[in-house]
Amino acid sequence: MRLGAGAVAAGAAAKSIVLEPTVLAAQTAQTGKKIRFVSIGTGIRGCDLLRSAKKLPSGVCVGTADLYDMHRKAGVEAYGADVPTTKDYRELLDRKDVDAVIVAVADFQHRHVVLDCVAAGKDVYCEKPMSHNVADGLAMVKAVQDGKRIFQAGSQRVSNTLVKKAAEICKSGRLGNVSSIEAHTDRNSPSGAWVYPIAPDASAETIDWTTWLRDAPSRPFDAARFFRWRCFADYGEGLAGDLFVHLLSGMQCVTGINAIPERAYSTGSLSYFKDGRDFPDLLETLYDYPGVAVNMHCNQNNAAGDITIFYGKEATMTINGNTLTVVPQDTRPQPEGYALNGWTAEAKQKYLDDWHAAHPQPLAPLPLAETYSPPQGYDDTADHLANFFQAVETRQHVVEDEVFGNNTAIACHMANHSYFNKNVATWDAAAGTIKG
Numbered sequence: 001m002r003l004g005a006g007a008v009a010a011g012a013a014a015k016s017i018v019l020e021p022t023v024l025a026a027q028t029a030q031t032g033k034k035i036r037f038v039s040i041g042t043g044i045r046g047c048d049l050l051r052s053a054k055k056l057p058s059g060v061c062v063g064t065a066d067l068y069d070m071h072r073k074a075g076v077e078a079y080g081a082d083v084p085t086t087k088d089y090r091e092l093l094d095r096k097d098v099d100a101v102i103v104a105v106a107d108f109q110h111r112h113v114v115l116d117c118v119a120a121g122k123d124v125y126c127e128k129p130m131s132h133n134v135a136d137g138l139a140m141v142k143a144v145q146d147g148k149r150i151f152q153a154g155s156q157r158v159s160n161t162l163v164k165k166a167a168e169i170c171k172s173g174r175l176g177n178v179s180s181i182e183a184h185t186d187r188n189s190p191s192g193a194w195v196y197p198i199a200p201d202a203s204a205e206t207i208d209w210t211t212w213l214r215d216a217p218s219r220p221f222d223a224a225r226f227f228r229w230r231c232f233a234d235y236g237e238g239l240a241g242d243l244f245v246h247l248l249s250g251m252q253c254v255t256g257i258n259a260i261p262e263r264a265y266s267t268g269s270l271s272y273f274k275d276g277r278d279f280p281d282l283l284e285t286l287y288d289y290p291g292v293a294v295n296m297h298c299n300q301n302n303a304a305g306d307i308t309i310f311y312g313k314e315a316t317m318t319i320n321g322n323t324l325t326v327v328p329q330d331t332r333p334q335p336e337g338y339a340l341n342g343w344t345a346e347a348k349q350k351y352l353d354d355w356h357a358a359h360p361q362p363l364a365p366l367p368l369a370e371t372y373s374p375p376q377g378y379d380d381t382a383d384h385l386a387n388f389f390q391a392v393e394t395r396q397h398v399v400e401d402e403v404f405g406n407n408t409a410i411a412c413h414m415a416n417h418s419y420f421n422k423n424v425a426t427w428d429a430a431a432g433t434i435k436g
Contacts, residue, residue: 014325014369019161035389037125038063038092039102040113042075042085044196045127046104049154050078052381053102058389062098065089067208068226070199087208089113093120100150100392103127108215108235111136114151118143123150123392125385128249129241129412130405137406138432144402152388152398153405155249159387160380162324165372166254166310166317169326175312176329178255182295182311183247188303193273193281194230194242198223224276231277238279239268239298240412247296248408250308250319253399260410260427261287261294266419272301285415296415324372332363410434 035058039046042064053059064075064085072085092098093116100123103113110126117124124144130153131137144151157163169175187193202223209221216234219225229235230242252258264287268280284297310317318325335355340348374380384400391398410427417434418425425436 014371016371016373019165019372019374033393035059035099035392036062036097037100037102037389038065038089038095038098039075039104040065040089040092040117041102041104041127042066042071042078043068043104045154046071046102047074047078049102049104049125049127049381049385050075052379053385054079054081055379055382056386056389058386058393059100063092063095065092067212068202069206070201087211090116093117093122098122100125100388104154106212106229106235107132107237107241109212111140112215114140115143118147118149121147121149123388125152125154125388126405127154128405129153129237129245129409130402131409131413132235132237132241134410134413134432134434137409141402141406150388150391150395150398151402151405152384152391153249153400153402153408154384155246155400155405155408156381156384157246157250158253158400158404159384160250161374161378161383162319162322162372163250163253166319166324167256169317170254170310171256174315174326175310175317176314176331178292178310178312180293180295180311181251181255181309183251183308184297184299184304185243185247185306186297186299186302186304188299188301190273192303193300194228195273195275196227198227202226228277231273231275231279233278236279237412237416239281239283239300240285240415241409243298244283244285244296244412244415245408247298247308248411249400249404251294252404252408254308254310255292257289257292258404258407259290260407260429261289261414262427263288264411264414264418264425266415266425268297268419279416280419283415283419285418287411287414322373325369326371327369328367330366332366333359 037059039050039061050061053061061079061083063083066072066075067087076083076085101117103110103124103126105113107129110131114124114126131140204221207226225232264285266283266285268283270280271282273281281300287294306321308319314331315326315328335352340351387398414425414434421436423436425434428435
């Protein structure tokens with residue numbers, strides 16, 4: 001979760017609270033056993049996960065796999081131990097000493113790799129978005145459940161201490177009825193639009209391009225597609241799969257909504273990064289969830305930050321970067337003002353006298369706004385991995401299990417479906433398809 005500074009309504013007093021670190025990241029496994037895991041994929045996210053995993057006493061990496069020579073070396077450097085590495089991930093799945101697998105490959109490869117892991121009897125941590133399309137997600141859910149495996153999707157803010165505090169506040173009723181949620185995450189740089197540099201050694205000799213394309217249309221080697229795969233519909237899900245998925249998973253966690261939206265309507269544009277990509281660099285989507293409207297956008301042409309706002313009848317709660325803020329709404333009884341402008345002075349005075357007679361007590365002071373922040377140096381990815389390792393040991397479902405992850409991914413697919421079809425996307429639960 002990318003976190004920045006929050007704001008409190010102008011003039012509002014606030015008390016600030018630093019949240020205690022989550023204990024999971026400091027725990028050993030309950031039995032003292034270390035979960036032995038391997039990582040399939042040691043690119044950008046795979047290396048990030050290994051850096052976080054090495055902080056945890058509850059797991060130990062015993063192997064990695066990647067189709068690119070440099071990635072395999074980078075994974076060993078990221079973990080800081082000389083673990084065995086291979087091009088063929090199936091060699092890792094054949095090992096009886098492996099408990100679990102981190103899957104950090106491109107979106108279009110998730111289904112094939114996860115199903116192979118489950119067939120080998122391994123528990124799976126799969127990076128977000130869980131699936132590349134609806135059919136992939138449904139097949140993954142079935143395989144995980146039929147195989148009685150532990151599965152966790154990799155949207156780490158579900159385990160973030162701020163998001164967990166927000167969920168606690170929402171569940172307590174302090175916000176009152178939440179009827180609207182607004183969320184966005186915005187960037188303004190080539191890197192933020194996935195225009196990643198192409199490594200100088202990238203070639204068909206250093207990258208197993210044929211195997212990488214296994215579940216995608218065949219084409220000649222293209223280093224830009226390998227490094228910038230999120231731009232292309234054959235491999236990724238664009239802004240929805242890269243960024244909406246974080247906002248949606250956080251929203252689901254805070255509100256307790258674990259469902260597919262009923263409808264989604266998207267608009268947007270490709271206004272700057274006209275580099276052959278398939279996806280827009282601005283995507284805005286309105287979602288209908290049970291009882292709440294969700295307004296979401298991601299922009300790669302303006303760095304407005306990462307903000308989610310929950311509009312409740314009694315309070316407004318904002319997660320703005322590294323700060324969670326709760327600002328009470330003033331719902332105390334007040335005499336009418338504006339509507340009396342059309343009354344006579346006598347009628348107005350009688351109304352006010354009657355109102356004050358019915359409300360003899362002075363107004364109670366409005367509660368202070370509250371702000372929360374995580375401890376310095378906090379790593380929510382480590383907490384997310386710790387949750388997974390604990391679940392592998394205890395066999396208890398995690399919050400972001402295969403159903404949660406699939407619901408979030410389908411919401412992303414609905415956003416893209418609406419954008420490309422220029423129509424309202426609806427979810428047909430009986431048919432298991434997106435319509436519109």
